[in-house]
Amino acid sequence: MLESIASNTKEVSNQIATEEIVARRNDPSLLLVNVMPKEAFEEGHIPRSINLPLAQIETKARQVFPEIGRELVIYCGGPT
Amino acid sequence: MGLLEQMGYKNIRYYIGGMADWVEMGGPVEKMDLPVAHALPRQFIRAETSKVWSWSRWLEVLANWPLDRLVFFWLGMILVFGFVYWGAGIVMGWGLQAGNVAVKPDFEGLLTAIYFSFVTALSIGYGDVIPVGPLRILAIVEGATGLLIFGCLVSKLVSRRQEELTEEIHRTTFDDRLDRVRTNLHLVFSDLGAVLQLQAEQDVLPGQVLRRLESTVRVFRGELQTIHDLLYRNQVLPDEEALESLLANLAICLQGVIDLQSSQLNGQQRSMPLDASLHAISNLANEICGECVPRTYAPAMKQWMDQIQELARKIA
Numbered sequence: 284m285l286e287s288i289a290s291n292t293k294e295v296s297n298q299i300a301t302e303e304i305v306a307r308r309n310d311p312s313l314l315l316v317n318v319m320p321k322e323a324f325e326e327g328h329i330p331r332s333i334n335l336p337l338a339q340i341e342t343k344a345r346q347v348f349p350e351i352g353r354e355l356v357i358y359c360g361g362p363t
Numbered sequence: 364m365g366l367l368e369q370m371g372y373k374n375i376r377y378y379i380g381g382m383a384d385w386v387e388m389g390g391p392v393e394k395m396d397l398p399v400a401h402a403l404p405r406q407f408i409r410a411e412t413s414k415v416w417s418w419s420r421w422l423e424v425l426a427n428w429p430l431d432r433l434v435f436f437w438l439g440m441i442l443v444f445g446f447v448y449w450g451a452g453i454v455m456g457w458g459l460q461a462g463n464v465a466v467k468p469d470f471e472g473l474l475t476a477i478y479f480s481f482v483t484a485l486s487i488g489y490g491d492v493i494p495v496g497p498l499r500i501l502a503i504v505e506g507a508t509g510l511l512i513f514g515c516l517v518s519k520l521v522s523r524r525q526e527e528l529t530e531e532i533h534r535t536t537f538d539d540r541l542d543r544v545r546t547n548l549h550l551v552f553s554d555l556g557a558v559l560q561l562q563a564e565q566d567v568l569p570g571q572v573l574r575r576l577e578s579t580v581r582v583f584r585g586e587l588q589t590i591h592d593l594l595y596r597n598q599v600l601p602d603e604e605a606l607e608s609l610l611a612n613l614a615i616c617l618q619g620v621i622d623l624q625s626s627q628l629n630g631q632q633r634s635m636p637l638d639a640s641l642h643a644i645s646n647l648a649n650e651i652c653g654e655c656v657p658r659t660y661a662p663a664m665k666q667w668m669d670q671i672q673e674l675a676r677k678i679a
Binding site for chain 1: 366367370371372373374375376377378379380381382383384385386388390391392393394595596646647649650654655657
């Protein structure tokens with residue numbers, strides 16, 4: 284599912300490891316973005332993450348995180 | 364370049380493993396509470412529940428018991444009370460009286476006590492046997508409790524039939540809905556085919572056909588939403604066969620839309636509402652794939668879903 288926002292997962296070089304997310308769990312400068320649909324998000328997500336369904340990225344991203352340089356971590360249900 | 368990069372965001376990283384890896388590594392998972400519970404201050408909620416617990420909670424517990432357990436509890440309670448009436452007569456000397464004569468502490472007396480217990484619990488109260496002294500309080504307590512439990516029993520009996528009916532209704536409406544989705548998808552498919560046919564014959568489609576196409580695509584969007592909801596929400600699931608036929612129909616319709624797009628449908632002929640519907644269809648179908656839906660399905664099902672996602676990406 285991530286493929287549609289990152290052009291091709293296999294070539295994605297800017298990945299983040301689980302350890303780093305855990306280590307920086309209290310760091311407000313790191314913004315976790317869950318791109319699953321709202322229902323799936325409600326069922327369970329990494330604490331402190333915000334929900335921006337894939338389908339709404341184009342329209343809502345600017346409102347949700349207006350800052351261009353903001354440090355974002357994008358994730359969804361699993362490795363797809 | 365990914366979509367967000369295209370929008371100008373510079374500092375993006377991807378957590379490829381997603382929720383699956385996160386859970387596997389033992390990371391904490393947060394669930395969304397009901398918005399109402401969120402809005403209320405904590406202490407308020409706690410105070411509310413503890414107050415309810417104090418007196419009516421046990422009644423609720425009682426009401427949730429299965430039928431046979433309730434019956435046994437009720438009978439047991441009556442027997443225990445009967446023994447207490449009888450025992451009180453022996454130990455303390457003030458027991459039951461039948462016609463101004465104290466009930467004897469023998470086996471016949473025990474039967475009389477149990478009989479009295481039944482008469483009291485059912486709130487019949489013939490009055491041929493009467494309690495004396497403090498036993499009267501006990502008799503009132505038994506009468507009240509007996510009534511409550513008996514009420515629970517009766518309402519259980521009545522509502523059980525009701526529940527069966529409601530479930531039946533739910534199932535039929537659900538099946539009806541699925542049938543409707545399937546029929547509509549079939550109609551969408553034949554409509555798309557007809558438009559394709561027309562397009563092959565003449566270069567420019569008449570406005571009437573175009574409007575029909577718009578409405579067809581809108582219906583398709585609605586049904587796609589239904590299937591999407593079906594996969595994402597926690598509700599009754601159709602059996603695999605029905606789901607597979609739905610997914611297959613969906614894939615065929617998507618293919619139809621793609622065929623239509625790849626043929627003559629050029630800019631001049633595409634209208635705003637049509638574009639909007641197509642966009643929504645692409646977005647919705649893009650969220651249907653074997654790995655991104657919350658439940659796990661059979662491999663065949665996953666294949667269909669993956670195919671649908673693949674098709675969705677071809678809709679521009």
